[in-house]
Amino acid sequence: xxxxxxxxxxxxxxxxxxxxxxxxxxxxxxxxxxxxxxxxxxxxxxxxxxxxxxxxxxxxxxxxxxxxxxxxxxxxxxxxxxxxxxxxxxxxxxxxxxxxx
Amino acid sequence: xxxxxxxxxxxxxxxxxxxxxxxxxxxxxxxxxxxxxxxxxxxxxxxxxxxxxxxxxxxxxxxxxxxxxxxxxxxxxxxxxxxxxxxxxxxxxxxxxxxxxxxxxxxxxxxxxxxxxxxxxxxxxxxxxxxxxxxxxxxxxxxxxxxxxxxxxxxxxxxxxxxxxxxxxxxxxxxxxxxxxxxxxxxxxxxxxxxxxxxxxxxxxxxxxxxxxxxxxxxxxxxxxxxxxxxxxxxxxxxxxxxxxxxxxxxxxxxxxxxxxxxxxxxxxxxxxxxxxxxxxxxxxxxxxxxxxxxxxxxxxxxxxxxxxxxxxxxxxxxxxxxxxxxxxxxxxxxxxxxxxxxxxxxxxxxxxxxxxxxxxxxxxxxxxxxxxxxxxxxxxxxxxxxxxxxxxxxxxxxxxxxxxxxxxxxxxxxxxxxxxxxxxxxxxxxxxxxxxxxxxxxxxxxxxxxxxxxxxxxxxxxxxxxxxxxxxxxxxxxxxxxxxxxxxxxxxxxxxxxxxxxxxxxxxxxxxxxxxxxxxxxxxxxxxxxxxxxxxxxxxxxxxxxxxxxxxxxxxxxxxxxxxxxxxxxxxxxxxxxxxxxxxxxxxxxxxxxxxxxxxxxxxxxxxxxxxxxxxxxxxxxxxxxxxxxxxxxxxxx
Numbered sequence: 001x002x003x004x005x006x007x008x009x010x011x012x013x014x015x016x017x018x019x020x021x022x023x024x025x026x027x028x029x030x031x032x033x034x035x036x037x038x039x040x041x042x043x044x045x046x047x048x049x050x051x052x053x054x055x056x057x058x059x060x061x062x063x064x065x066x067x068x069x070x071x072x073x074x075x076x077x078x079x080x081x082x083x084x085x086x087x088x089x090x091x092x093x094x095x096x097x098x099x100x101x
Numbered sequence: 102x103x104x105x106x107x108x109x110x111x112x113x114x115x116x117x118x119x120x121x122x123x124x125x126x127x128x129x130x131x132x133x134x135x136x137x138x139x140x141x142x143x144x145x146x147x148x149x150x151x152x153x154x155x156x157x158x159x160x161x162x163x164x165x166x167x168x169x170x171x172x173x174x175x176x177x178x179x180x181x182x183x184x185x186x187x188x189x190x191x192x193x194x195x196x197x198x199x200x201x202x203x204x205x206x207x208x209x210x211x212x213x214x215x216x217x218x219x220x221x222x223x224x225x226x227x228x229x230x231x232x233x234x235x236x237x238x239x240x241x242x243x244x245x246x247x248x249x250x251x252x253x254x255x256x257x258x259x260x261x262x263x264x265x266x267x268x269x270x271x272x273x274x275x276x277x278x279x280x281x282x283x284x285x286x287x288x289x290x291x292x293x294x295x296x297x298x299x300x301x302x303x304x305x306x307x308x309x310x311x312x313x314x315x316x317x318x319x320x321x322x323x324x325x326x327x328x329x330x331x332x333x334x335x336x337x338x339x340x341x342x343x344x345x346x347x348x349x350x351x352x353x354x355x356x357x358x359x360x361x362x363x364x365x366x367x368x369x370x371x372x373x374x375x376x377x378x379x380x381x382x383x384x385x386x387x388x389x390x391x392x393x394x395x396x397x398x399x400x401x402x403x404x405x406x407x408x409x410x411x412x413x414x415x416x417x418x419x420x421x422x423x424x425x426x427x428x429x430x431x432x433x434x435x436x437x438x439x440x441x442x443x444x445x446x447x448x449x450x451x452x453x454x455x456x457x458x459x460x461x462x463x464x465x466x467x468x469x470x471x472x473x474x475x476x477x478x479x480x481x482x483x484x485x486x487x488x489x490x491x492x493x494x495x496x497x498x499x500x501x502x503x504x505x506x507x508x509x510x511x512x513x514x515x516x517x518x519x520x521x522x523x524x525x526x527x528x529x530x531x532x533x534x535x536x537x538x539x540x541x542x543x544x545x546x547x548x549x550x551x552x553x554x555x556x557x558x559x560x561x562x563x564x565x566x567x568x569x570x571x572x573x574x575x576x577x578x579x580x581x582x583x584x585x586x587x588x589x590x591x592x593x594x595x596x597x598x599x600x601x602x603x604x605x606x607x608x609x610x611x612x613x614x615x616x617x618x619x620x621x622x623x624x625x626x627x628x629x630x631x632x633x634x635x636x637x638x639x640x641x642x643x644x645x646x647x648x649x650x651x652x653x654x655x656x657x658x659x660x661x662x663x664x665x666x667x668x669x670x671x672x673x674x675x676x677x678x679x680x681x682x683x684x685x686x687x688x689x690x691x692x693x694x695x696x697x698x699x700x701x702x703x704x705x706x707x708x709x710x711x712x713x714x715x716x717x718x719x720x721x722x723x724x725x726x727x728x729x730x731x732x733x734x735x736x737x738x739x740x
Contacts, residue, residue: 024705032704097698 008049015042029081029091033074040070102153102161106182109146109190110229112139113197117222120215128214133205136218140201140225144194147187154187155578162235169238176296181235184579188430189232189362192437195560196354197225202557203445204346206550207452217257217344224250228355232362236296237286240363244282244327247356248275254351255343267339274336278326285319288312302369310374317370317377320363328360328414331388335647337411338395341403345451348403349444353410354437361417361433368426368583375424382422382503386514389415391644393521397528398640400625401458402447405529409484410440412518416499419511425502427585431575432495439483439491439565445558446477450533453547454540460532461624462543467534469547472555474534476562481530483565485523485607491568497603498572498588504599505588519603520610527614535619542624 015038022035044063051059085091116139120132150161160183169176182190201221208214227250231243249272256268290296292312293304305313324330329337340352351357364371364381371378389412396408413436421429453470454463467474483490486497496519503512540547549555579585631637642648695706724731 020708024701024708027701093701094699096700 005049005053009046012042012046012049015039015045018042027093029084029093029096032093033077033081037070037074040066102150102158102182103163105146105149105153106161106163106180106233109143109150109194110180110226110233112143112146113222113225113229115139117219117226120219120222123215124213124219126215128212130205132215132218133201133208136222137198137201137205140194140198140222143225143229144191144198147190147194150182151187151191154182154184155574160184173294174290176236176238178239179235179297180233180239181298182233184582185362185365185430186232188434188575188579190229192358192434193225193228193232193355195564196437196441197221197228197350199557199561200346200350200441200445203349203448203554204344206554206557207346207448208344209551211344213257217254220250220253220257221347221350224254224351224356228359231359235298237289237298237301238296240366241279241282241286244323244359245279247351247359248272248279248327251275251340251351251356254347255340257344257347258342261342263339264342267336267342271336271340274333275326278323278333281319281321281326282323285316285321285323288316288319292316298366305370305373313370313374314377317367317374320367320370321377321381324360324363324418325384326360327363328357328418329411330360330384330414330418331391332646334388334392334411335643335650338404338407338643341401341407345403345444345448348407349441349448352407353440353444357410357414358417358433358437361414361421361429364418364421365426365430365583368421368424371421372424372584378422378424379508380422382419382508382511385415385418385420385422386503386511386518387415388412389419389518390514390521391415393518393525395640395643396525397521398637400461400641402450402460402529402533403444403458405460405525406440406443406447409443409522409526410436412522413440413484415518416496416515419515420499420502423502423506423508423511425499425506425585425588426583427576427579428495428498428502428588430579430583431572432499434571434575435483435491435495435565435568438561438568439480442476442558442561442565443480443484445554445561446473446480449473449550449554450477452550454545457540457543457545459624460529461539461621463533463540464536464621465534465538466540466547468538470534470549472549474530476555476558477534478530479562480565481526483568484526485611486519486603487523487607487611488604489566489569491565494569494572497600500599500603501596502588516603516606520606523607523610524614527611528618531615531618532621535615536621539622539624 019035019037019039019042022038023032026032026035044066047059047063047066051057051063081091084096088095116136119139120136123129123132154160160181162181163179165178165180167175168178201218204217204221208217211217224247227243227246229243231240231247234240234243252268252272255271256265258264259268286296289301292308293301295301295304326333337352337357341348343352371381392408392411392415396405396412399405399408413432417429417432417436420426420432449470450463450466450473451458453466453473457463479490483492486492500512500515500519503509503515576585576587625632627633639645695702697703
């Protein structure tokens with residue numbers, strides 16, 4: 001069986017769903033970052049696959065951009081996370097409710 | 102010449118805006134002086150234009166800019182100075198210059214000195230727009246402008262409840278009439294396709310009589326409001342709550358004559374519909390008598406003069422309605438001079454008497470106020486139409502016109518009214534200036550007005566005396582434009598008898614007034630027989646018309662408004678608006694729990710929103726792709 005575009009897209013969808021569930025269900029901030037990474041990379045898979053399918057490099061370039069942005073986002077996010085942990089001793093999401101309106 | 106036109110028109114506007122800068126500051130003498138100078142420059146420009154027109158110059162017609170141009174509607178800001186408007190411009194600027202200078206003295210101690218000049222100059226500007234416009238739309242703008250300024254000036258002392266009430270009454274009554282006028286203007290546009298005077302008049306001859314009659318009636322309704330003709334007359338007497346210079350300028354000399362101006366201006370229309378003209382003349386004659394009768398017994402100096410204005414406006418309408426437009430315009434001019442003089446004299450008396458208005462509480466003032474006495478006597482003689490003063494020439498021509506046109510009833514009414522006019526004018530003069538000094542009981546120490554006020558009034562005094570000499574030049578000037586002709590009574594004997602008879606009749610009325618009132622010694626207290634007679638009460642209460650309006654129109658209107666307020670406004674309109682607000686507020690109240698501050702919950706909502714938007718995108722995408730099929734299914738279902 002040859003692996004075609006559909007397979008990649010199905011994989012991307014599954015990964016996206018897993019990421020989405022992770023974003024909704026996880027209470028640990030660190031694992032939330034993992035879930036966002038899964039989301040972003042599921043999209044990357046779709047970008048690369050479609051780019052290859054059309055023979056157009058734009059999609060793959062976009063995937064690189066996403067990777068770069070994701071890396072910087074995680075760097076900033078982890079920095080904030082460490083500061084938060086030092087202050088409060090917990091990275092549980094339910095303890096982060098100072099934004100309550 | 103255009104330069105003079107623009108100066109005449111815009112100098113009052115500059116004056117008004119300049120004075121308006123200082124309305125919030127204490128009295129500044131220079132606002133009065135600057136305003137007077139600017140109005141005077143307007144007078145000089147008008148005079149230059151008058152000389153130019155008298156020399157036989159072509160009417161000056163300018164189109165300053167386009168005002169409205171949509172589709173077939175084209176209305177420019179156009180101004181015309183022809184024989185009719187230049188007459189009005191002279192009257193307006195002359196009287197307003199004098200009133201401006203006089204007001205510097207009259208409003209001397211008033212806190213609103215600067216504000217007063219701002220309003221007064223704004224009035225002059227509006228009046229100039231009214232008389233100089235070359236189309237009905239511009240005339241209407243000026244018409245509304247003078248109405249607004251009249252409101253502001255009647256209610257100038259707004260801390261007095263009567264003043265604000267009178268201001269509102271004048272404004273609302275004029276609004277009612279203006280609706281009629283607006284309909285008239287719409288009809289003109291609808292039927293002729295233009296609002297320019299020349300274009301509209303040229304098109305009138307092609308219209309059928311019924312349409313013209315409606316146009317004539319509706320335009321005249323506007324004139325009735327502005328010129329306070331019956332039944333919209335009650336505001337004029339109440340308008341006397343304003344400062345006296347305002348009464349002299351607005352409610353005697355200029356604004357109230359705007360209705361006459363409108364009829365004269367639309368003369369070519371009224372020539373085509375003599376029936377409406379006859380109605381106007383009859384109403385005019387009726388108002389002349391009606392107003393004069395109310396002036397007979399009134400005990401308020403300014404109201405007496407106001408009724409006399411009303412009565413003279415009736416004369417003007419009688420003349421205009423009979424097609425004697427030039428006579429109406431001439432009487433308008435002569436009346437402006439002596440009536441403004443009379444009002445300004447009354448202002449002097451009011452100042453001297455500390456705002457006392459009841460002539461029965463005055464008496465013997467000629468000793469202390471010699472010049473005011475002379476001025477008011479001459480103004481009254483002119484008003485009564487005694488030879489050789491201004492009123493003789495204008496009023497007698499009206500009588501002659503009525504006689505020559507064979508409207509003997511109108512002639513009779515006007516002649517009788519001339520006697521009444523003479524009587525009430527000299528009743529006032531006799532009560533104020535002659536007889537015992539009754540004011541001493543009230544502890545008042547009267548004094549003559551400032552010298553410069555008297556000097557300011559002197560041009561009016563001279564004009565009230567000599568305005569008759571302008572009759573022939575005036576006739577020659579407007580002859581062509583107003584299609585004027587002299588009124589000849591064929592038999593010289595008849596003419597002589599009429600002239601002498603009128604003079605004798607008027608003179609007898611004056612003598613009777615002097616005999617009855619010149620030696621008056623007591624202040625009436627409502628107990629004498631005459632004060633309790635039915636006629637006296639009827640006249641004193643103005644035929645109970647204000648009472649009737651109050652009782653049957655104002656009250657029922659108020660009740661109706663109450664019902665609409667509680668039932669319609671509160672229950673339907675307000676309820677709808679409040680309901681919408683309530684729904685939005687309630688939704689907000691319910692959904693604010695979403696904003697829990699918990700990151701995990703917010704992420705879930707975010708995902709929910711994403712899913713929602715995605716599903717919408719899918720639904721619309723599918724609907725767009727299969728739109729043809731969906732439509733065919735729907736049409737099959739009969740939707």
